[in-house]
Amino acid sequence: MPSTRDIRRRIKSVKNTRQITRAMELVASSKMKKAQQTAIAGRPYANLLESMIANLAPHFDESESIHPFIDKREIKTRGVLLITTDKGLCGPLNTNLFKLISDSLPRTTPVKFVSVGRKGTQYLARMKRNMIADFPVSDGVTFAETRNVVQFMVKKYLEGEIDTIEVLYATFKNTLVQVPRIRPVLPLENLAQAVEDLRKQSGAEHKCDTREFIYEPNPKAVLDALLPFYVNRVIHQYFLGAKASEHSARMVAMKTAKDNASKLLDNLTLKFNKARQTAITNEIIEIAAASFAQQS
Template structure:
């Protein structure tokens, strides 16, 4: 009977685990809808800022902002790694870490120095383990992205780019495709591409092949064109990072919901298998007892 008791304990344990994973699945599904709404709400803002900035720069081609200038040689780059603060979301963090590691190896092979910023606890732990030059960090971002919290960590990289310490700035994040698919992406943030192509829809290889858009709009600037373009481009760069964080949060909740659903389904299957073993063991024990009773009665 000791075997039956052990199996019953295992069944109870797996049932308790299934209750937890089922609850986490439902919570993730609720948060996923809100995260997707925030992600989609941020896209029109970034699109409109990108259009206006493009128009303004083409009306004043004589002025070139440092964010638009291609450096002749890449000696050092910055990377902003966006990850989750918590686990239990499938291979989401593993995929982005694998992508970042491959890029770091490429930069190292070319003799390019790297300084990194971690947004999210998992990315911070990863960059610390591999010994990357970590210049800033921000963790415990919560379920709602806040630009005010991100600016401090990002300013370190923006100032380094303006000072010439780094020649390019990249963002590594998970781009939300649909509930079942999240695409790990390595996006070039600075220098900005010609025509300010959408970084979430255009790869690094496709940027150079895009036709340069032309506009015939004109603006009246106050106080002057340089101040307006500078401020607008800075707002645009911040909006891209904010959108990247929003994309990663939507990806996190989707991946967690799928992972918890798979865990719940696996737990249900394990419970079924254990229940079958339990019934067989119990039946064997009952049959043995009956045989002993019949044998004893026959002996008398």
Template sequence: MASLKEMRNRIGSVKATQKITKAMQMVAAAKMRKAQNAALAGRPYTELLNQMLGNLQKDVSDFTHPLMEVRPVKKTAVLIISTDKGLCGALNTNLLREVLPYDKDSTLYVSAGRKGAQFVHRTRRTLKAEFTCKDAPEFIEARAISRLLQEQFLSGEVDKVDVLYTNFISTIRQEPTIRQLLPIVEIHKLDADLVDKDRSAAGDKVVDHHIEFAYEPTAASVMGSLMPHYLNYLLFQFMLEAKASEHSSRMVAMKNATDNAKQLIKDLTLEYNKVRQAAITSELLEITTAAMAMDN
């Protein structure tokens, strides 16, 4: 049985920890709201972009863009969008588990977020580039990453580019997701689960019946400028989703930590009081015994 002083110290330190986790929970909650809004606000844009490109692709079936070229896959690049900081529950663990099935030798890694990079180093895989992402992802960062990936693909360095990120479903649910970024095979498929259920129902009607569009100046040139833009935005959207997931996950993790600390403090205090009471009782016992001995 620990001494009273030790127990007091223990309660004190748990309380201090609880204060920290509570503060982190609140910070994460505030950031979460922002990130969630940003992720949700970006969806209509991505959706419309997908729709345009989808229609376009139907109209120019004979035209292939270099970014759409399907080659036999010798080397794959994987972009891992992880977090920079820890303390966000099982988010990174779940995410990085998805990295393992990739073949070690024929895969290059690009990491957005420090945790992913550390993991790649630790497991002795090839890290091609590392980007850090700030609390609020900016489009220019997404563009830089997307540019690098596109260059890798176009130069023939890699034949396929996958993106691994945590898709934001709700505050308590985030799922590690793998998406093929390059070559662009089919646009609708990529899009399907990015969009919430009710939204996709509304969006589908446009692509269902085939409409022949006119393009200016030509379909190929519109497609040529739409494609890279599409990739940039897709990536940007992934980053937003990943951020929203990170903050949600951190908030939930910190909330659990705070709750656990609370429970622990309760248990410890109970134990402390019991020990204290026992000490008093035994002291009393000693005094009365001593008094009785004196009387005799």
């Protein structure tokens, strides 16, 4: 049986661990709420973009080639943006993403990856997958940071190096559940799909604008300017969802670690009390035995 000194040292170590995990849980909770608020703050922008694209759609015959983002092409090489975390301690979040890669994107499929997050970059390098770039993104997930990533992928898409733009990330379902998914972004099937995607993201009811608009210099030029904003907006929203999932997963993992530390601390305290009681009992027995020996 370990001595009381060893048990006391272990109790102190577990208390320190519980204190650290408690602090990390609170930090992750605060960051998760901030990421959710940022996502909600972008809804007015999505509503306006959706309204403008919806009003532009009737001006085009979608059977014709009106923009490279809408043109159908033969898919030879898929382009996948992998969004993972820079740090660990977030449960099975990254592992589930890597499992989805092995299940849905086997080596036989021509895929070029763009990685955001150190864990994803390390995985792709370790598995020797075709990674053409990696980008850092801060916890704040600014639009300028995500725009750099999007511009790089759009450039590769227009040059024909990749034939799709897809985003692989952990969707935020609720605090306890984060589901890994692959979301296609380009090519678009039509303008109606773009409008529907923006409506889902905004979460607001669609209000039909019956006013007549005049587009200068022409509807085609306005559409050419709007579609890049659409792609930036959609992928930026995926980044915000991935960050919320990361902080949520880390908060749950740290809460579980804290609870386990509390249970372990209770067991160690009980063991310490038993060991101390045993030591006291042995000392009393020794004193009584010595006293009895002297009397006899």
